[in-house]
Amino acid sequence: MNVFINGKQVTIQNTDSQHVVSQVLTEFLSEYQQQTTFAVALNSDFVGKENYDQTPLKDGDIIDVLFPIQGG
């Protein structure tokens, strides 16, 4: 199954168990070693930290992981 994280396609091997947001997030965030402050949206809806382990993913899902930046 394929999902998109910040516009980048990520392939997840199909298994019997349900895939959840926290699985793909862990790998994605390893690229951002200095960043621990972030928030997540799934298909343009906010997903709170407490729900990462319970929010299921399906093929084609779009995940946005956002970080603090400067703003006016």
Next chain:
Amino acid sequence: MSLTIYGKKLDSRLLIGSALYSSPQVMKDAILASGSQVVTLSLKRQNPVDNSGAKIWQYIQDIVAQTNGFLLPNTAGCKSAKEAVTLAKMSREMFGTAWIKLEVIGDDYNLQPDPIELLKATEQLIANGFKVLPYCTDDLVMCQRLNDLGCEVIMPWASPIGTGKGLMNPYNLETIRARLPNTTLILDAGIGKPSDACLAMEMGYDGVLLNSAVALADEPAVMAKAFALALQAGELAYLGGTMTQRQTAHPSTPTLDTPFWHHNST
């Protein structure tokens, strides 16, 4: 000289942005020089190769700690109520604040707020417990509707974001002040010079939010200080009560008992 935003008392009436500075250190120096205790910021995707966001975030945290200040996240870039509500929820979790500078843009050319989507988003966010600071145009009825929805703070524009054109329509801004005497009004966007900020304060505005005017100055920290002083001057002028304009000249020196020089004409 204090300003209260959703129950938080601030020593400065200036709210300042964290964008467009030439470096994080220049940003920090300018914000500290401004005396502001409210720093705006945003959230976006980030390229892992360019980890600049992490550095900026560290600097902003340092500034807030040094000033006993507050973060004011924005929803810049959103074009619909749905996008803005999602971004606001993400920012509340990320920054640990219910404050949100609500921007919902309706036109790419002048970045003018979309009044319909703005009202929709405001209603939903207030229902979700947010403390909304909506960025809007200088439309009186729009400001009244935002006030009716429960916004304690309303932020009409002076002119479009980043233009530095100052107060495009002083009459509209004065009317909003007159019609919403008990609402905290902060002039947001389009400020170019300290005199613009001073004028807003002379009108009785409660504060000013700006970014480009300081960040794009030759010496941002110097300009930040100039803005701080301009706001103080404008507030004192408002409290002092400016004189009423008159159509004709009036001598300021007493004319009673004028000596000899008027007698020479006969």
